[in-house]
Amino acid sequence: MLSSLSIASLALLSALASAQTACNNSPSLCSRAYSNLTHLGAHNSPFVRDASTSFSVSGNHFYNSTVQLDAGVRLLSAQVHNRNANGGGTPTWHLCHSSCDLLDAGPLSSWLGEVKTWMDAHPNDVVTLLLVNADGATASDLHAQFTAADIVRYGYVPAAPGPTTQWPTLESLIAANTRLITFVASRLPAEADTVAPYLLDEFTYVFETPFDNTAPSNFTCLPDRPAALAGDPATAIASGRLPLMNHFLYETQAFFDVPAVDNVTTTNAVEGVGSLGEHGMRCTGVWGRVPSFVLVDFFNVGPAIESVDRLNGVTSPVGRRNVGDEVVMSGGQQDAQSAAVGRAGVSWAVVVLAAVVSMLV
Secondary structure, rough: OOHHHHHHHHHHHHHHHHHHHOOEEEHOOOOOOOOOOEEEOOOOOOOOOHHHHHHOOOOEOOOOOOHHHHOOOEEEEEEEOOOOOOOOOOOOEEEEEOOOOEEEEEEHHHHHHHHHHHHHHHHOOOOOEEEOOOOOOOOOHHHHHHHHOHHHHEOOOOOOOOOOOOOOOOHHHHHOOOOEEEEEEEOOOOHHHHOOOEEEEHHHEEEEEOOOOHHHHHOOOOOOOHHHHHHOHHHHHOOOEEEEEEEOEEEEEEEEEEEOOOOHHHOOOOOOOOOOHHHHHHHHHHHOOOOOOEEEEOOOOHHHHHHHHHHHHHOOOOOOOOOOOOOOOHHHHHHHHHHHHHHHHHHHHHEEEEHHHHHHH
């Protein structure tokens, strides 16, 4: 007869075995093509709303990128800016929210190193990056950042360029250790094909729904980008591009649009009008397939991963960290955020003034 200790040990061994055979937290996803499942995405992943940023109202998440990955996020989006864009000199590529004077999350290479460290420790996971190339970094510029982070080794290169319905399975990507898929917007020069073929032009492979939403009624399944496919879901799907569903809201504070947190419990919910779950199911009906990616703010609320599990048919995920689904705002944090609203207004004023001055010079 097994003792309670033996039973507990067997349960632990079973859990460890499941985690080792799981792909992106589920054994059922291993044989699925990369294109044939929904990846939860953290919109503006590096920009956090916590003590490290004085609870900046520009922050899109309560937890950093490592915690996002621990909790099941598998797509991280970020904005890449030249920190020296206004001062001249050698470009310095940082992750900045709209402007480096507003919210600067540090060098791109450092963040990529954080992602690489996580991937080293999680060999059964496939991660996607979506980099908004805001200041026109070249393929060589970005490749240098990836090289400095020693993450190039994980980069996936398609067998042939262009939209395709023949993406490898997760287990194939894992077996080849090409577990990092990187999309870049806007388009890189042709040199990317030779300098860094793992940097994929986003809108060659992906179409997106509108991102500038301010009300739940704005959530749609109509393509917005690339422009050639705008408003035409049938043609977008027929093109072989992967559908990305933007599902986050902006609100106006101090005359500027910032991530909307007040109604995020509804926005990221599994059910109900304006919810992530409802939007995902609606788009599945329109497109005849699940979204490949859903981008959210404040990923832990909802929790957003529950809607993604439903789309993927995952019922028993393994190896995930539960960070809770609360809106992380204590009374003291609310005071800090109120102060941050004022600072954001001042920061934006500085940004606008700098832009005006640069035009006059």
